[in-house]
Amino acid sequence: MSEKKMAPRDQGAPDYTKYLHPVMAKNYGKWDYHERVRPGVLLHVGTSGDKLWSVRAGSPRTMSADTVRKICDIADKYCQGHVRFTSRSNIEFLVGNEADLKPLITTVEGDLGWPLGGTGPSVSNVSHTQGWLHCNLPGSDAAGSVKALMDDLIDEFKNESLPNRVHISSSCCQINCASHGDISIIVQHHHPPRINHKDMQICELPKVVAICPVAAIRPAVVDGVETVEVVEEKCMYCGACHGQCPSMEIRDSDTDTLSIWVGGKMSNARSKPSFMKLAVWGLPNNPPRWPEVSNAVRKILKAYKEGAKDWERVGEWIERIGWQRFFEKTGFKFTKYHIDDSPEALSTFNRSAQIRI
Amino acid sequence: MSVLEAKAMPLNTPMLNELESGPWPSFFKDLKEYSKKKPVVTQLLNQLEESYENRWNYWLGKIINVPGYGGGVIARVSEKAAKYPGLANFHTVRVIEPPGWVYNTKALRELADAAEKNGAGIIQLHGMSGDILLLGFDDAGAMQCAEDLMHQGWDIGGSGAAMRTLQCCVGQARCEMACYDTMKVTKHLTDTFIAFLHRPEFVYKFKFKLSGCPNDCSNSIVRSDMPIIGTWRGAMKVDQAKVAEFIDAKGLDYVVNNVITRCPTNCLSVKSATKELVVDHENCVRCMHCINVMHKALKVGDDKGVTILIGGKRTLKIGDTMGFVLVPFMKLETDEDLDKLTSFVERVWEFWNDNGMDHERVGEFIHRIGMGTFLDGVGVEPDARMIARPRVTPYIKFEELGPARLGGESGQNPPVWTREPEAAEAMD
Incomplete structure (x- = not known):
């Protein structure tokens, strides 16, 4: 048998025009307005009057080939074979015929078992990382902790009852691949890396030295082996070196904890985009369901729901009421660790006599 | 032991079982069911259970590449390969997603088939960089999966110090607010610069994310080195x-x-x-x-275009950087507009890669050298829309007001004692 021909290289991004739902293709660039028909269902109307319904459901992001085929069977039956996914791993079944809407929803909720929601002022699906399932650096899991959290927040996903949308992200190390969110969960380490001097030769030492944000790593010779050492007073336990070299183990199953951050926002609506800020730290890394994390997220959502005006995102609400009130309302203790000590720190202090007393 | 020949083992997953019930869809329940068909998944779930029990991770990285490519396969080897031989090599193949994550079922079935035929048949839609992630291949399986998909017209995603796979919002395909064709520009940039995506040659990674309007649904401003955000000139x-x-x-x-x-x-x-x-x-x-x-x-107004920002990224190393304005407005409709964009990107890359340090993202590079120097380097005029406010510090090197001085001549007030380097250069 002759060798199979090598596939062409460098073909680039798929031709999306083949994948557009026919109503999308026809109304491309000619959309007029949209409505939210019910939580989880968007209706987009073209200037032509054409209508496209998008049925949004929460996906687990990680799925088997058989589940992908199940999605395909459903989409073939009700969606002219077209779906899309959102940046937060929701699936959107695209429907051109209104009559297909009802049976589609029944099938998605019933047979597939995926909840409708994530539209409008709701908690959307959680952006998350790879975790213990497949990453080389994680201090925690991602798919499992998200499953547990969303079980708890299911009503906020399925209903549009919050002041505005809430984006949650969950990351298993401080590289924070899931990035900023209205509410973000990340792992914290509490010790400098433990160096496996015998195995340091597998890494490029200059790169390990150079990656450190605080220049705490320097070359050293230990037992005749060229390796590195860490100036522990300088080290801030970020784990950047661990990403560079597996022999710089930063994780500690006994002491790693989780922290929750609030007020990240990408959108430019009303206020400018903003980074997330520390809300509560020292939560236990507690598989399989991380109940302490769910409780803390619930506290934030409850205070936000009670206190925010319509359209205010979590960070905008906090900026309006003040951080002092945020800590009062959530019950989280404000500590010296909440005060920034980065090069940006001075600009984060209250440089005024404007105080709620 | 290869992934495909791995033997099933009895599942021993008391902690993971607690993730089976509840209203949110369970990846565990799905994979448990699938493990009846795909024996290696039993080994994966048993290892994951050990991670849950010990709060510890058992994956290490290594480097393997599809021939002709320098990235796109995220190699994983298990530390517990003696116990779970099917996980000895258990890599991820990144695949470039269709812009806007739109699919037909033929495309999704191709992905499912390639993942199942060559590996563990686990698919993630999508990774945080936007790629399709196919999980669980040994070396040969990863190569074959890539070949199979490339024969069908797919291509491998980016990793390492390279241009990364792009990501965009749904744009004009389904949104009345989109001010430019995000999908078209995403495909254009991907295809134009595909060599930079596949063969890492930058000082560090470079990400584009594209949003059709300032609602920024692709989260470009803090998640990409070059956010491209739709906007308009004149009245809404x-x-x-x-x-x-x-x-x-x-x-x-x-x-x-x-x-x-x-x-x-x-x-x-x-x-x-x-x-x-x-x-x-x-x-x-x-x-x-x-x-x-x-x-x-x-x-949104009729005279549409884009604002180009630069420098967004998460904490490592100097702290979080939000993207900031580099080009307040440009049209992005015609082929000429696209050419203008790509040649501008090339200028940014050239200046950054010629002068950036190892592991220095472009935002950190600008922080180090100063925005004024960067603008000179890429040939962009300063614009008051780039800043929130002008500088406060008075320590400034005004090029116009500091002409070269020659030392040692008599009658100077004040006297200049040393020959300064720029004066020596001026005399050459």
């Missing part, structure tokens, strides 16, 4: 009849409390008698809020 469009309809439906109080007073630049007011919205168009910063609330009455 106001349909006063629909404004009146909105006021009738929601009440004047709603409009005052949720639209007028929420404008960040106070450029909105309402005439209650005529139910008219008055807009100070010159002062509108295109935040999108009023359009989001009253999207039938208010529309």
Whole structure:
């Protein structure tokens, strides 16, 4: 048998025009307005009057080939074979015929078992990382902790009852691949890396030295082996070196904890985009369901729901009421660790006599 | 032991079993069911259970590449390969997603088939960089999966110090707010620069994310080195009849409390008698809020284009950097516009890669050398729209006001004692 021909290289991004739902293709660039028909269902109307319904459901992001085929069977039956996914791993079944809407929803909720929601002022699906399932650096899991959290927040996903949308992200190390969110969960380490001097030769030492944000790593010779050492007073336990070299183990199953951050926002609506800020730290890394994390997220959502005006995102609400009130309302203790000590720190202090007393 | 020949083992997953029930879809339940068909998945789930029990991870990285490529396969080897031989090599193949994550079922079935035939048949839609992730291949399986998919027209995603796989919002395919064709530009940039995606040659990674309007649904501003965000010149469009309809439906109080007073630049007011919205168009910063609330009455303007920002990324190393304005407005419609964009990107890359340090993202590079130097380097004129406010510190090297001085000549006031390097250069 002759060798199979090598596939062409460098073909680039798929031709999306083949994948557009026919109503999308026809109304491309000619959309007029949209409505939210019910939580989880968007209706987009073209200037032509054409209508496209998008049925949004929460996906687990990680799925088997058989589940992908199940999605395909459903989409073939009700969606002219077209779906899309959102940046937060929701699936959107695209429907051109209104009559297909009802049976589609029944099938998605019933047979597939995926909840409708994530539209409008709701908690959307959680952006998350790879975790213990497949990453080389994680201090925690991602798919499992998200499953547990969303079980708890299911009503906020399925209903549009919050002041505005809430984006949650969950990351298993401080590289924070899931990035900023209205509410973000990340792992914290509490010790400098433990160096496996015998195995340091597998890494490029200059790169390990150079990656450190605080220049705490320097070359050293230990037992005749060229390796590195860490100036522990300088080290801030970020784990950047661990990403560079597996022999710089930063994780500690006994002491790693989780922290929750609030007020990240990408959108430019009303206020400018903003980074997330520390809300509560020292939560236990507690598989399989991380109940302490769910409780803390619930506290934030409850205070936000009670206190925010319509359209205010979590960070905008906090900026309006003040951080002092945020800590009062959530019950989280404000500590010296909440005060920034980065090069940006001075600009984060209250440089005024404007105080709620 | 290869992934495909791995033997099933009895599942021993008491902790993971607690993730089976509950209303949110369970990846564990799905994979458990699938493990009946795919024996290696039993080994994966048993290892994951050990991670849960010990709060510890058992994956290490290594490097393997599809021939001709320098990235796109995220190699994983298990530390517990003696116990779980099917996980000895268990790599991820990144595949470039269709812009806007639109699919037909033929495409999804191709992905499912390639993942199942060559590996563990686990698919993630999508990774945080936007790629399709196919999990669980040994070396040979990863190569074959890539070949199979490339024969069908797919291509491998990016990793390492390279241009990364791009990501964009749904854009004009399904959104009335999209100010440019995000999908088309995403495909254009991907295809034009595909060599930079596949063969890492930068000082560090470089990400593009594209959003059709300032609502920034692709989260570009803090997640990409070059956010490209749709916007418009001139006035937004106001349909006063629909404004009146909105006021009738929601009440004047709603409009005052949720639209007028929420404008960040106070450029909105309402005439209650005529139910008219008055807009100070010159002062509108295109935040999108009023359009989001009253999207039938208010529309983005007709003279559409993009704002290009630069420098967004998460903490490592100097702290989080938000993308900041580099090009306040440019049109992005014609082939010439696209050429202008790609040649601009090339200038940015060239200056950054010629002068950046190892592991220095472009935002950190600009922080180190100064925005003025960067603008000179890439040939962009300073523009007051790039800044929130001018500088406060008075320590400035004015090029125009500091002519070269020659030392040692008599009669100078004040006397110049040393020959300065720029003077020596000036004499050459």
